[in-house]
Amino acid sequence: xxxxxxxxxxxxxxxxxxxxxxxxxxxxxxxxxxxxxxxxxxxxxxxxxxxxxxxxxxxxxxxxxxxxxxxxxxxxxxxxxxxxxxxxxxxxxxxxxxxxxxxxxxxxxxxxxxxxxxxxxxxxxxxxxxxxxxxxxxxxxxxxxxxxxxxxxxxxxxxxxxxxxxxxxxxxxxxxxxxxxxxxxxxxxxxxxxxxxxxxxxxxxxxxxxxxxxxxxxxxxxxxxxxxxxxxxxxxxxxxxxxxxxxxxxxxxxxxxxxxxxxxxxxxxxxxxxxxxxxxxxxxxxxxxxxxxxxxxxxxxxxxxxxxxxxxxxxxxxxxxxxxxxxxxxxxxxxxxxxxxxxxxxxxxxxxxxxxxxxxxxxxxxxxxxxxxxxxxxxxxxxxxxxxxxxxxxxxxxxxxxxxxxxxxxxxxxxxxxxxxxxxxxxxxxx
Numbered sequence: 001x002x003x004x005x006x007x008x009x010x011x012x013x014x015x016x017x018x019x020x021x022x023x024x025x026x027x028x029x030x031x032x033x034x035x036x037x038x039x040x041x042x043x044x045x046x047x048x049x050x051x052x053x054x055x056x057x058x059x060x061x062x063x064x065x066x067x068x069x070x071x072x073x074x075x076x077x078x079x080x081x082x083x084x085x086x087x088x089x090x091x092x093x094x095x096x097x098x099x100x101x102x103x104x105x106x107x108x109x110x111x112x113x114x115x116x117x118x119x120x121x122x123x124x125x126x127x128x129x130x131x132x133x134x135x136x137x138x139x140x141x142x143x144x145x146x147x148x149x150x151x152x153x154x155x156x157x158x159x160x161x162x163x164x165x166x167x168x169x170x171x172x173x174x175x176x177x178x179x180x181x182x183x184x185x186x187x188x189x190x191x192x193x194x195x196x197x198x199x200x201x202x203x204x205x206x207x208x209x210x211x212x213x214x215x216x217x218x219x220x221x222x223x224x225x226x227x228x229x230x231x232x233x234x235x236x237x238x239x240x241x242x243x244x245x246x247x248x249x250x251x252x253x254x255x256x257x258x259x260x261x262x263x264x265x266x267x268x269x270x271x272x273x274x275x276x277x278x279x280x281x282x283x284x285x286x287x288x289x290x291x292x293x294x295x296x297x298x299x300x301x302x303x304x305x306x307x308x309x310x311x312x313x314x315x316x317x318x319x320x321x322x323x324x325x326x327x328x329x330x331x332x333x334x335x336x337x338x339x340x341x342x343x344x345x346x347x348x349x350x351x352x353x354x355x356x357x358x359x360x361x362x363x364x365x366x367x368x369x370x371x372x373x374x375x376x377x378x379x380x381x382x383x384x385x386x387x388x389x390x391x392x393x394x395x396x397x398x399x400x401x402x403x404x405x406x407x408x409x410x411x412x413x414x415x416x417x418x419x420x421x422x423x424x425x426x427x428x429x430x431x
Contacts, residue, residue, distance in 0.1 A: 002143050005048060005066055010145045012074060013050040015087050017144035019278045019317050021045050023136055028111050030131040033119050035112065045319030047278075048073045055080040056302070060320035084305035087144045091282045093275040097268040099153035100182035104137045106157070111135055114189070118161060121193040124200065128164045133157075140278070148280035155181050156271050159189070163196055170206065170388070174199050174374065175354075176221075177413055181269045199353065199374070207377050207385035209430035215349040215404065216392065216426040217342050217378070220411040220418040222352035227330070227418065228359060229366040229396040230261065234288045235325055236299035240307055243364060245397060249294045256403035258335060261289040263298065265313065265328035272329040272415030279315030279323060286312050300325040327415070334419040335406025342407050344381040345422050351376040351383060352392060369393035369427075393427040 002020050009016035022044045029037045049058040050073045057077025061069045115133040122129045134157070141151035158179035165172040178184055178192045218226060229245075238244035246254065265283035267273050274283055279301045287295040299307065300315035300323055316326035343351070355370035375387045402424045410419040 001046070001064065001066070002141055002149075005046070005069065006143055006145060008066070008070055009048060009050050009073070013052045013077075013145070014054070015051040015085055015145055016049065017087060017142065017148075017280060018046065018048045019140065019142040021138060021140050021319070023138035025134060025136040026108065026111065028108075028115055028133045030115050030119055030129075030133075032128050032130065033123065035115070038108070043319075047317045047319055047321075047323075049323060050074060050077055051083065051085050052077040054082050056083045056085060058322055060318070062319060083302055085301055086305055086311075087146045087301065088148060088280045088282075088311070090147045090149070093150055093152075093282060094266055094284070096266045096273050096275050096283070098181055098273050098275075099137075099155045100269070103135065103155040103157050103182045106135055106183060110183070114159065114183070118159060118189060118193060122161065122163060122196060124163075124165075126165055126167070127200070130162045130164070132160045140274070142276060142278055142280045144280050150276045150280060152275055157181070157183050159184065159192065161192065161196060163200065165200070172200075172203050172386070174203075179271055179412070179414060181271060181273070202376050202383050203374075203386040205385035206388055209350065209372075209375075209377055209387040209390035209428060210348050211428055211430045213425045214428045215346050215422055215424045216428065217346060217349065217351045217420055217422045219351065219353045219420050220413060221354055222375075223332075223418045223421070224358045225355060225368045225370065225392075225394075226396045226400060226421075226423075227261075227332070227416070228363050230288070230400075231327065231330070232364040234297050236297045236303040236307055236309070236312075237325060238364065239297055240303060245364065245366065246294055246297075250296075252294055253292045254294050254397070255289060255292040255400040257292040258403055258406055259289060259292055259400055260287070260333035262287050262331050262333070263314070263327050263329065264331050267329055267331075270329045270412070270415060272327065274328060277313045277315045278317040279311070281311050281313040281315060283313045283328065286314075298325050298327065329415045329417065331417045332410065332419060333406075334408045334410040335421075337405045337407050339407055339409060339420060342405055342420055342422050343378055343383070345404055346378040347380055349378050350387065350390070350392070350426075350428055351378050355392060366396040366398070367394075368396065387430075389430065391429045393429070394425075399423045399426060
């Protein structure tokens with residue numbers, strides 16, 4: 001199908017590219033320890049982009065009506081922006097494993113057994129456990145009018161778990177996630193279960209939070225307030241708009257020397273991995289921050305053309321949306337400290353596992369102030385109980401300059417891998 005679309009588009013356009021994605025997904029939902037529902041979805045989406053008379057247009061469809069897709073794309077171009085869109089030429093693809101036959105062949109019974117194994121291990125008196133197990137298989141094919149025609153298959157398996165304990169007016173909710181391109185190993189499932197059980201045990205007591213400027217250990221799950229601003233600031237689009245706080249800092253030491261952030265599209269078995277992006281640009285690792293120094297920004301074809309730079313292979317397209325720059329796998333480099341060593345750095349502080357309201361407001365500015373959803377008080381290196389009435393505030397750009405230590409036990413959540421980090425001088429308010 002992709003060849004006729006490109007052939008017809010190229011007759012009328014200066015440039016054209018198209019991506020076709022297929023996906024088949026099975027989702028099992030468990031509620032209170034029992035299988036509640038099973039759903040199946042199947043989809044094929046086509047996204048076409050054209051440049052006609054110097055203006056860009058795009059359109060998408062889930063049908064096989066090529067004529068309607070073409071007319072919609074060219075109609076969009078008549079009203080589109082003028083762009084310089086340097087389409088890539090064909091190039092060899094790097095090796096990366098994105099599809100695992102064992103996961104693709106998993107039967108419904110295998111997925112049910114996986115969910116039940118987690119639920120049985122987390123069965124506790126007074127707790128409700130919900131879970132979802134999802135398996136997806138699909139493919140991606142991208143081609144353009146310059147001869148690019150690249151494709152790869154994908155598979156994905158994920159387990160999400162939520163444990164709820166209600167004790168009077170106290171509601172404890174602990175959630176976790178495990179995902180990758182293959183069925184998880186037994187050790188990975190065990191680590192997921194043990195992590196939840198450990199947090200339930202820590203939450204056995206409710207204690208007041210200390211207030212003041214304190215050292216805080218942000219777990220991987222608690223790190224979004226620190227990383228979300230950087231993700232937006234490192235977009236080439238943010239630079240072009242003049243809103244990135246990192247504008248003009250390329251090659252400048254902006255963060256603690258122990259902090260490094262890399263986009264890694266070539267990691268075997270990770271959900272964000274890909275040999276080529278959705279615009280036909282070959283994937284490669286990109287250092288965003290290296291030992292505290294700002295090293296790079298991500299660009300799709302459009303923002304690269306507007307900025308006069310080379311694209312970085314970060315174009316992503318949905319069926320109906322305009323291509324946008326997006327990350328593959330974001331990885332914060334781990335440190336050398338164990339979790340116990342990190343806690344020993346907190347004479348009186350907080351272990352933050354989840355904050356409420358993250359992602360709201362002016363995220364790119366870096367300032368945040370959020371109530372805790374799940375946090376623990378640490379006194380003389382020991383976790384003494386769960387804190388409920390407290391808030392944490394600071395500025396991500398400033399706090400990432402005050403990193404005391406980084407743990408070696410990094411954890412994947414979706415397509416982000418982050419280790420725990422101890423940061424000094426975080427504003428903590430008890431209520």
